Amino acid sequence: MLKMRIIPCLDVKDGRVVKGVNFTQLRDAGDPVEQAKFYDAAGADELCFLDITASSDNRNIILDVVRETAAQCFMPLTVGGGVRGEEDVRNLLLAGADKVSVMTAAVKNPELVKELSLKFGSQCIVVAIDAKSVGHGKYEVFTHGGRQATGIDAVEYARQMEQYGAGEILLTSMDKDGTKSGYNIGLTHALSQAVNIPVIASGGVGNLDHLVQGIKQGGASAVLAASIFHFGEYTIRQAKEYMAKSAIAVRL
């Protein structure tokens, strides 16, 4: 049986982790490679790097981070943040990323997803969607960390992305992100039902019940979380055991 995945996500800025594990056993908590190794050993099912580097001068640093991580971690690695086109995807894949997530560039030009999936294969093209509730059970795609509305319906957009060859959707609720009050189940469910590709739920995890809800009620194939793991509130193992107890298939 296919296992539901737990994916820790690390925010990386200028080659340093800005939101990551803060455990004493790490020699350098700001080193993304150290953190990746930590999660690899902890049994995470995948790892996600979100590059939030603002300056274009430092944009290539993530490639070194990916290269070094891939040399030491034998788990799937997704990298996103500021991916604009074919060259960025190629560079990340060559550096050792297994999947690349695109967000703003895909909103601006949906055809890009078609080109990328034909070129590199659907399996490595993840479309990241930041969505906000706009009432009446509708959700809208936002960009720029939830500040910019696009007028695009999130469910329709997800369907279009599937059709264009996206291999997976990384869905973040901008209403819930950072609240620790749980995933937006309505959004997650609406999207998971609408597409036949895996959906990763993201945004709002505060406890282990939330992970269970994301899978059971939201219908997600994977759950992404940051702070509950980084700050040592729960280990990956605890999360998996809890999910297993809730009758969710996980890799223990």
Added chain:
Amino acid sequence: MKIAIIDYGAGNLHSVSNAVLRCLSDLGISGEVVLASQPEELDAADHIILPGVGAYSECTANLRAQKGMIEALEENILRAGKPFLGICVGMQLLATRGHEHGIHQGLDWISGDVIALDPQKNIKIPHMGWNDLEIEKTHPILSGIRAGTDMYFVHSYCFDLKDKSCLLASTDYGGKVAAVVGKDNIIGTQFHPEKSQKYGLKLLQNFLQWRP
């Protein structure tokens, strides 16, 4: 020993190379990994790996575009009998044909067709994530890997074997899906051992130590 990983522009060859280097070091074997884009590089190799991600059509076209590569593969694998491992699309290329974006000729080393996973079965496609193995046949490549071990899969097409005796391990995703295939000195895995942590590395170690 020398391990050639075939570089035909369609593989995640650095991930495979990293994993092989790690296995060599864990096994205490001194070895060298060559990213082989020239047919002669296969002649010097002891073990040969064909990685592969992406579409069947693109992979088979890229492999055929490399002058003399297919002949060198046939010479080294089919005639000289060197151990061979195909990963993901590299495994699917062993088949007679692939049915992704049209019908494409495979290597036809293991008879069968590469067909789409059935979307009618209420499963998400691609099959993406960790899924457990059912061992169909004991084989040195599976030494130390028990039934129920999870490996990392990512694919939308699967190998429908003509000769079921070539099935070494399977997984369940809307029905039985070939996970490891083998015939003589040839092995293929649908999952990515280089991304399957401990047991993926174990399979690669088995391959490096395999003397068929």
